[in-house]
Amino acid sequence: MRADIQGYAQALLPKLVKTRQHLHRHPELSFEEVQTMNYVAAQLDDLGIPYQKGIAGTGIVALIEGPESGKCIALRADMDALPIAEQNEVPYKSLNEGVMHACGHDVHTTCLLGAAEILWQNRSSLKGTVKLIFQPGEEQSPGGASLMIEAGALKDPVPDAIIGLHVFPELPSGYLGFRAGQYMASADEIHITIKGKGGHAALPQSTIDPIVIAANIIVQLQQIVSRRSHPLTPTVLSFGHINGGHVTNVIPEEVTLKGTLRTFDESWRKEAVRLIHEIVNHNCAAWGATAVIDSPPGYPCLYNDEALTASVKGYAEEYLGADYIKPLDMRMTAEDFSFYTQEIPGCFFRLGTNKDNKEYMVPVHNPHFDIDEAALVTGAGTMAWAALSYLLGS
Numbered sequence: 001m002r003a004d005i006q007g008y009a010q011a012l013l014p015k016l017v018k019t020r021q022h023l024h025r026h027p028e029l030s031f032e033e034v035q036t037m038n039y040v041a042a043q044l045d046d047l048g049i050p051y052q053k054g055i056a057g058t059g060i061v062a063l064i065e066g067p068e069s070g071k072c073i074a075l076r077a078d079m080d081a082l083p084i085a086e087q088n089e090v091p092y093k094s095l096n097e098g099v100m101h102a103c104g105h106d107v108h109t110t111c112l113l114g115a116a117e118i119l120w121q122n123r124s125s126l127k128g129t130v131k132l133i134f135q136p137g138e139e140q141s142p143g144g145a146s147l148m149i150e151a152g153a154l155k156d157p158v159p160d161a162i163i164g165l166h167v168f169p170e171l172p173s174g175y176l177g178f179r180a181g182q183y184m185a186s187a188d189e190i191h192i193t194i195k196g197k198g199g200h201a202a203l204p205q206s207t208i209d210p211i212v213i214a215a216n217i218i219v220q221l222q223q224i225v226s227r228r229s230h231p232l233t234p235t236v237l238s239f240g241h242i243n244g245g246h247v248t249n250v251i252p253e254e255v256t257l258k259g260t261l262r263t264f265d266e267s268w269r270k271e272a273v274r275l276i277h278e279i280v281n282h283n284c285a286a287w288g289a290t291a292v293i294d295s296p297p298g299y300p301c302l303y304n305d306e307a308l309t310a311s312v313k314g315y316a317e318e319y320l321g322a323d324y325i326k327p328l329d330m331r332m333t334a335e336d337f338s339f340y341t342q343e344i345p346g347c348f349f350r351l352g353t354n355k356d357n358k359e360y361m362v363p364v365h366n367p368h369f370d371i372d373e374a375a376l377v378t379g380a381g382t383m384a385w386a387a388l389s390y391l392l393g394s
């Protein structure tokens with residue numbers, strides 16, 4: 001069975017390359033993946049796999065049912081691209097100016113279509129159901145995953161587990177990376193407006209200077225990380241934007257700050273947001289200023305279920321050989337796959353995409369990002385093998 005799937009996946013390479021290059025040429029921004037959805041739907045039509053489209057706008061959910069009832073496993077891919085102008089001079093360069101698949105979501109969608117084909121051709125061996133989830137908007141808050149869940153993607157049937165993969169230029173093609181337990185951080189945006197009282201810079205006594213208050217707040221907020229968080233719970237608070245005033249001799253009315261809070265513990269995450277509000281409000285009050293704070297909940301922590309990850313890693317070792325499976329470090333970046341892992345056991349793993357640790361080493365979100373397309377065979381084949389194995393309960 002394994003050799004059959006490996007052979008099928010290898011034979012799919014030309015088709016996978018064609019699919020990936022089509023998607024790469026026609027990238028679409030988050031929640032605008034209309035052509036992408038229709039392209040995926042057309043491929044599912046060609047295969048004969050039943051699906052529903054238009055879920056959460058541009059998402060697709062498809063089901064492959066085996067002859068015997070059993071568990072249900074969901075396989076997920078994200079489909080959106082980034083507002084980056086591609087700088088690769090390749091035949092499949094983006095035709096959508098200023099938009100690029102720089103995070104490899106074209107690869108994820110292709111791997112899931114490949115896995116779908118392999119599973120569909122082998123559906124007589126399936127003990128249970130495979131649910132395919134093609135989601136929009138991974139790159140943009142509130143995250144397509146949360147909208148897919150709201151739209152019922154995890155119902156009828158409720159999957160017992162979900163797995164997903166992501167390109168990883170730090171590993172060569174043919175390799176996969178796994179990490180059980182805490183893997184990726186939560187990410188919450190923090191928007192702060194400090195409202196003071198403007199005036200002449202030579203007469204500070206008649207103003208409430210929001211610039212000095214902002215400076216104090218930025219320094220004090222870092223002490224949440226150094227003094228209030230548990231030293232063994234990684235936490236980052238970074239402000240990437242500060243804006244206020246224009247000239248040397250005018251104190252402005254207000255200053256705006258925008259930042260991101262990242263951590264690995266859901267209860268500490270809530271407490272850290274509360275502390276940010278408290279410190280900002282108290283600082284402002286101490287100097288007669290006021291604050292407006294907007295901190296919409298972002299992506300939760302991504303926790304890879306220990307038992308599921310051990311199983312999927314085991315299937316991958318059987319499929320590729322143990323030498324091709326590598327451990328991963330925790331990452332402060334975030335992924336909306338975490339919304340699924342809040343609902344059901346999940347395993348999010350990495351697909352090596354460089355070539356022999358020499359080519360295609362450029363990180364994601366870079367205008368020069370690209371992959372060794374041999375990785376498509378590994379991604380599609382492993383996804384299919386993992387789903388089959390999970391349903392057989394081996």
Ligand code: NI
Nearest residue numbers: 103104138166
């Ligand atoms: Ni991504």
